[in-house]
Amino acid sequence: MAQTGGSQRGAQRAAAEAHPVYAEWTAKLAAKRLICAQWPQEYGGQGLDAVRLAVLNEEFYRAGVPLVNRGMGESLVGPSIIVHGTPEQKAFFLPRIISGEDRYCQGFSEPNHGSDLAAVETRGVVEGDEVVITGQKVWTSGAARANRMFVLCRTDPDAEQHAGLSYVLIDFTGPGVEFRPIKQMSGAAEFCEDFLDGVRAPMFNVIGGLGNGWRVAMTTLGHERGGRATVAHLGFEREFWELVETARKRGKTSDPLVRQQLAWAYTHVELMRLAGLRTLAQLASGRPPGPEASVAKLFWSEYHKRLGEVAMAIEGSDGLLRPDGDGYPVNPWQSVFLSSRAGTIYSGTSQIQRNIIGERALGLPKEPRLAP
Numbered sequence: 001m002a003q004t005g006g007s008q009r010g011a012q013r014a015a016a017e018a019h020p021v022y023a024e025w026t027a028k029l030a031a032k033r034l035i036c037a038q039w040p041q042e043y044g045g046q047g048l049d050a051v052r053l054a055v056l057n058e059e060f061y062r063a064g065v066p067l068v069n070r071g072m073g074e075s076l077v078g079p080s081i082i083v084h085g086t087p088e089q090k091a092f093f094l095p096r097i098i099s100g101e102d103r104y105c106q107g108f109s110e111p112n113h114g115s116d117l118a119a120v121e122t123r124g125v126v127e128g129d130e131v132v133i134t135g136q137k138v139w140t141s142g143a144a145r146a147n148r149m150f151v152l153c154r155t156d157p158d159a160e161q162h163a164g165l166s167y168v169l170i171d172f173t174g175p176g177v178e179f180r181p182i183k184q185m186s187g188a189a190e191f192c193e194d195f196l197d198g199v200r201a202p203m204f205n206v207i208g209g210l211g212n213g214w215r216v217a218m219t220t221l222g223h224e225r226g227g228r229a230t231v232a233h234l235g236f237e238r239e240f241w242e243l244v245e246t247a248r249k250r251g252k253t254s255d256p257l258v259r260q261q262l263a264w265a266y267t268h269v270e271l272m273r274l275a276g277l278r279t280l281a282q283l284a285s286g287r288p289p290g291p292e293a294s295v296a297k298l299f300w301s302e303y304h305k306r307l308g309e310v311a312m313a314i315e316g317s318d319g320l321l322r323p324d325g326d327g328y329p330v331n332p333w334q335s336v337f338l339s340s341r342a343g344t345i346y347s348g349t350s351q352i353q354r355n356i357i358g359e360r361a362l363g364l365p366k367e368p369r370l371a372p
Helices: 007-016 020-033 050-064 071-084 087-099 213-226 232-248 257-286 292-320 333-342 350-361
Strands: 104-107 124-127 130-141 149-154 167-169 177-180 191-202
Touching: 007 104, 007 333, 020 071, 050 232, 050 257, 071 104, 071 167, 071 213, 104 130, 104 191, 124 149, 124 167, 130 177, 149 292, 167 191, 167 213, 191 232, 232 257, 232 292, 232 333, 257 292, 292 350
Parallel strands: 104 149
Antiparallel strands: 124 130, 130 191, 149 167, 177 191
C-alpha cells in the first residue's frame, strides 16, 4: 500500500501494536537490545554506529518485519538526554523510552514564528523546584498518541533570544494541557495545536540546565534533519514499485510519458540511496554530517511532492473521485498527492533548507534580514 494519510496510518499502527504477535516480537527485540539499538550499550542499546544501524534497517525492511521504533523519544529526545542530561536524568528517562512507557511529541513550533525557533514566546517561570510553563505550540506530530512532550520555553525574558531558552520534559496528559487536531486537506489530522496553561514540571525535567535549551534543541534538530538520510530511500523504493503496479493495472506502462515519469522517479530514489551511502561513508570516517542533512531533506520532500503529481496523472480522472465513507476519505495516491506538501514545510521548510545549503555549503552571503 502506498503511503497514506495520518488517520489511516494511525489506525493501522494501533491495530498492529494491539496484536499479541506484535507484543511477543517487541519482547524479543528488547531482549536483544534491538530497540533504540543505536544508543550506547550503557543506556540500553547496542551502540550501533550509523553504518550498522542502516544495515539493520535494510535487513528488517527486506525481511518484511517491523523494527520497533519509539518515535521521537528514540530519535530526538533520547540522543539529546544522552548528550546533555545528568547521570540521574539518563537513568530515569532513557529506560522509559526504550520500554515504550513514555511516548514523546515535540513542543518547538509556535504560531506567528514560522521556522524562527529562537523567537519562542512560551514562558517558563521558575517557582521553587518547579518550572511553570504557559504558551501555545503548533504543528505537533503525534500529539494524540503522546503522553510526554519536550518543550522549548523562555525562562529568562531579559536574555538574548537564544540564551534565555530552556528544554523541558512535561507530562502531556496532566493538568493544564489541551491539544486540538488540525484537519489537513487530505482529511487526516497528523498535526495538532497545543495549549499549555500553567503546566508544572520539576526542575529535574530541565535537560541541559536553565538557559541552555538552545544547545539541546540544536542536538535534537540535528537528529531530526539528518536521521532519515541513510534509510529514507527504503520507503520510497517500496512506494515506487507500488506506483509501477498501479500504472500496470491501468494499462499505462507502454505510455511514453508515463514511462519517462517512472524513470524520473526511479532515478531519484536511487539518488537518495547513493546519497545515503555517501553520508554513511562520511560518518564511518569519523566526520560529522554537515549541510548534507539539509540537502537530503530538501531532496526527498520535493521529490515526494512531485511524485504525488505523477501518481495523480497515472490515476487520471479516477483520481478526482473520493472513495465512499464518512468524513473526507481519500485513496492512497490521493493522500500522497495532498499530504506530501507538508513534507516541504515540517522539519524546516524547503526555503529554510535552501538558505542553509546556500550559506553553509556554497558560502553565499546570508539572506538580508530586516532590523527589528
